[in-house]
Amino acid sequence: MVDPWHTNGIAVIGAGVMGVGIAALAVAHGLPVTLVDIDDDKLARAPELVTSYTRVGMLMGKLPRGGTPGTLTTATTLDAAAPAWAVVEAVTEHAETKAKVLAELSTVVDPGTLLATNTSAIPVAELAAATIRPADLLATHFMNPPYLIDAVEVARGAQTGDAAMARLGELFELLGRRAIVVGDGPGFVSNHVLMRMINDAARLVTQGRAEPARIDEVFTECLGHRTGPLATADLIGLDNVVDTLAVLFERTGEDAYRADEELVARVRAGRHGRKSGAGFYDYGSTA
């Protein structure tokens, strides 16, 4: 029998931090991947990054060894996603951009193709309204790095169909991922909580209460967290944190999500965290 997962493959839209990581996860599990971005430079770097992430994942025992990797194809237009059996959208965290991309995708792919948005905070129901097939859309909130983290926060929108949930189940089986299904709403569970914590920690730095390293140490050394909020923010990307805070503030009006001014200033100064070589911490090189 023809296996559409291995013949049609999946498409990943957005070749940034998350898109390339998700592509690496799928390629390492033998699935053909079409990676789409509007930025040629991002696409040019992707194959080398996918190879390097795959190597890291295997070394850490998080990705399978010995199988045949899937192919990686890059493209600059969404019609390249047409044959895909599932599409993961991982473009910039701007509601209008995501709505536009998902709207177009829903007209390009066959009915029943899973549309999974990797949004950090925009409710599925809101994005579904932009598509012609809201039943096919759900949120797969992969966290960074997606090729090392086994669990994925999944949000089912009010209109998400059972068929989409079933197709996601097949995809996660192939990728060795476990879904933690939560209700729909701004920030789902993770970022509803995490973003106010990061913003609050940033405010304490601005007020001079403590240096970033001391704040993070309280979480790692006293509370046993694996990383502190500011190191986590650098890993996420401070530009993405500010975008996600804006999404949350616009939808909840809660002051906790009004981005700290110094955090915004860091982003304006190009300190985007690990990926730019500096954020709350200096890294020396980009990662």
Ligand SMILES: NC(=O)c1ccc[n+]([C@@H]2O[C@H](COP(=O)([O-])OP(=O)(O)OC[C@H]3O[C@@H](n4cnc5c(N)ncnc54)[C@H](O)[C@@H]3O)[C@@H](O)[C@H]2O)c1
């Ligand atoms: N960085 C994280 O830790 C993290 C974790 C979970 C979820 N997310 C979410 O994943 C998504 C991507 O985040 P990221 O950190 O990879 O961002 P990023 O800025 O690294 O990458 C975004 C990519 O989207 C591309 N893009 C923008 N508009 C596009 C369009 N119209 N068509 C195709 N490509 C387009 C950009 O060129 C860029 O390469 C966001 O929704 C973000 O909130 C991020």
